[in-house]
Amino acid sequence: MGLSVFEIIGPVMTGPSSSHTAGACRIGWAARQILGEPPVKAEVGLHGSFAATGAGHATREAITAGLLGLTPDSEKIPQAPALAEQAGMRITFREIDLGSQAHPNSVRIRMEGAKVSESVEANSPGGGATLVTRIGSHEVHLPGRLETLLLWHRDTPGFLARITALLSCVELNVASIQTGRTERGENALTAIEIDGTFPGPLLSLLPSIPAVQRHSLLPVLPGS
């Protein structure tokens, strides 16, 4: 995809840093979408530069804002910790080391919702862009520029064929499919990036597909 005018002029964002504030907020926002419900509790691990320079860049406030569902252009980012408290969301921060291979602006968020728990690793490489690199124990590569369907399922024969058949019925163009499992026949995660948006009726069919345990929809990240 070519460079968009609104990547050059934009994003509209709350300062002070496109990577440490806007990108951090988008990561929190993406994590909330991936969980598929509002988190009740989140433990945020900050790696590298995110840990070192976070305070002056409001990185913690920005991640908290994202977990609340606020977008990078929200002027409520500085008040996010108070808003989280009001919402009964418990968010804790600590410094972590994800290893020398991890991007300096990396974060790991462990979330608990009312129904499910999930952990997400992501980084903010600059200019407000973000990349989700891990969901639970599954490695992924999700820049959030396309709408993405996440399916947690048992690793069974024919699963992908069933899903792609469903997508082809509504003429959805698939940009990428990433799939991985922990062990043969065990839990798997499939992430499908598409052009356009998934129609609501299609999403409501997903729970009735055999082997699907749960799903969530990661929309195009705000400010794209």
Added chain:
Amino acid sequence: MEYQFQNARELLELCRRHGANVAEITLRAEEEQSGQPRDALLARMEDYFRKMKESVQRGLAITERSRSGLSGGDSKKVLEHSAGPHPSALGPIFERSIAYALAVLETNAAFGRIVATPTAGSAGICPACLLTWQEQRQGTDLQAALGLFAAAGVGRVIGYGACFSGAQGGCQAEVGSAAAMAAAAISELDGGDPDQVVNAAALALQNTLGLICDPIGGYVEAPCMMRNGLFGIHAFGAAAVSLSGVKSVVPFDEVVGALREVGRHMPRRYKETSEGGLAATPTGLKFLPKRG
């Protein structure tokens, strides 16, 4: 695809072939690439320009210092001086334009809303230049939005040929790009032809080559704020020189090539690490944040 371009040679060829200016070609390229209608794209850019003006106004009202203590209240001082009995020999508009650019960076440091153009650290230059232009020429927001499309056109050339990130290319990639984009916008709005518009960007960008990214304490405040203030004026200078007919010796595409080359060889200490330059001076070191 008919209107896609990655360098100035292609951009100018499209302008010639279609008898259109830089803003128009950039708009058509975006229309083609995004599949969104022209009116929606124009409306979005007008909205961005209004948000830029809000970020100027908010910054001008700031009186308290930022969390780091590095900035706050400065744009207001410059604006007041411009309206006082002894403004610059270049006139009050000169100072007001500086104040506008400082204001955006003060808003940014105060966790306010800005439009990253092309980055947060260089977000003051295009708003200051376009707001000053609008006030002086009684321009509309739509005209200013078209100016931003012209800015984005040369920005696109820089994005493909080099980069915008201080961590990758130093301040020249951020403030240098912003100044080139602003120079393009102003020269097109003042009636420059596509060659003059691209030439204005070449003149602005070449005078920022080698500019390092050395943020004191790692904050996007000093020297970032003053760089925005003074390079906005620089953009006006480049636009005026270009409209006079004076040509840059080195054409824009080659200046962008030089930007990339200088960025590649710039030591890491000068790329947003706060390990060199002003950040590593005895005064700069006092502002290093405490961990945690």
